[in-house]
Amino acid sequence: MSAQRPAHGPARDGRLHAWAELLRAPAAFTVPGDVLAGTAAAGTRPTGRTALAAGASLCLYEAGMALNDWADREEDATARPHRPLPSGRVRPGAALAAAGLLSAAGLALAACAGRRALAVAGPLAATVWAYDLGLKHTPAGPAAMAAARSLDLLLGAAAGPGAVRRAIVPAAFLGSHTLAVSLVSRRETEGGSSTAPLTALAAAGALTTVLA
Template sequence: MSSEIRPSAQAWAELLRLPALFTVPGDALAGAAAAGTSPNRRTFLAIGSSLCLYEAGMALNDWADRAEDAVERPHRPLPSRRVSPGAALAAAGGLTCAGLALAARAGRPALAVAGTLATTVWAYDLGLKRTAAGPTAMAAARGLDLMLGAAATVPGGRWRTALPSATVLGAHTLAVTAVSRRETQGGSSLAPLAALSATVLLAWTAGRTTGRTTGRTTPELPAGRRTASALRLPGSSSSASMGAAAPSRRAVATGTVATGTATAAAVATGTATDRTATDRTATDRTATDRTATAGIAATKTAANRTATVLQGVLSAAYAATAARPLFHAVLNPSPPLTQRAVGGGIRAMIPLQAALAARGGGLRSALLTAALAPAARAFARNVSVT
């Protein structure tokens, strides 16, 4: 029998960096909110696609870095032989195919974005990572992940409105990736200082209020007023002509003429009464519409205020999560503190995604994303995110 030990769940958890998975769903949720739409079934297909592509990148990253990790991080799953290189490469390929299949079920726009994302991930791991374009490629991948959620959720070209949020998330990723390039060597305060400055700027940007979907209103004519216009009867001149034509042309008796005149007067009186009743009904409907409109406006105003408060809290949480370890790395750019700064930057993506979701008016998406932060911290105690 072979004495080879089969890979353990712990080894695969380290290879795939499972705690970092909690930073992925917020991309799609923030993308849907930025596009002005609530999450739907296709949004969750996009989340599944993002999770698969993210894990494919993690496995491929260790496969590509196995020689370097053998020297600098021999405890990693591949150098320590707890996972074979072939298994890691097979996992990367299988997860990529699964991610593209899920995106295809969400629609052609989602598949197009997912295909671009997968290409970027593989290009980064297999070559771009060691070039000056590495941080930019990683930033593009994270921005595309947010755009994947928008493209899957909304029809047509409306998903492109998520581009500003994708830019903010990409800028944060760029700063963190620049710091991570020296996490095993340390010795430079420049990258942590630049990332710290970027964090402050991005926190301010994510905390700014913009036009939210929850606060948008489209003015239109009240239904009661439209009903009154549609139901208004002809004017008095037309009614008079109808009454005048009612008597017979050959009627010569005085009683017949008098009867025709009385009938015409009764018709005119009835018409006036009906018009008055209709106007009263239209007035009542207009008042009801105004009350309903005021109630809707008040509800939207309250939702906007709640979103503004939540957005500010989440932006502050993002700044606190990312800035503190970066500040320590600026003062002492040793490998342990630099790695801690990278880990803090990865975990800070969750409150940043939640702030961007709140910025787009997605209160539920923001709360759901923020709820992932405690789980990420709990899992990070046993498995490193870097």
């Protein structure tokens, strides 16, 4: 029995590393920022419900990461064969199941944070799935990404006792900034002119600075 233990350890570590790579684990530390910004924009302090909303946001983010690789598995097999799915380190069915379970967990945490939080988390989850499964490679992709960021900020506002309407303007500017960044990235990838999106990015940044 003792001779078999070393073989299990590396295999288990390899699976954990593959899942961490699939879910972009290091990026998860950046996720609660939108929720906390929404809480501050609503004029309230973080509470236990804020923590639940942050957990919901994190679950929905990770669901999007798993779903993204599942949707792109055929493209990744050619362009990025080292990724967890095309390399065989994570099964496609397992990635899709994880996306579903994480989405359900996110909605459940949002429900625990209150009806208002759930009312925002539902459209956020729908936007994540729509983006990964159909909108990402269409002209509507950047707008969907922007909507997800805006909703994520509003989730923090909705989880607390403050007025959600106070967070609408900050959410709109966060969405505008995300839209501009997404357009710049897309133009660079496709080789088109980035003048217009760069101008939009600069404008969004300037307006955000003024509001801050």
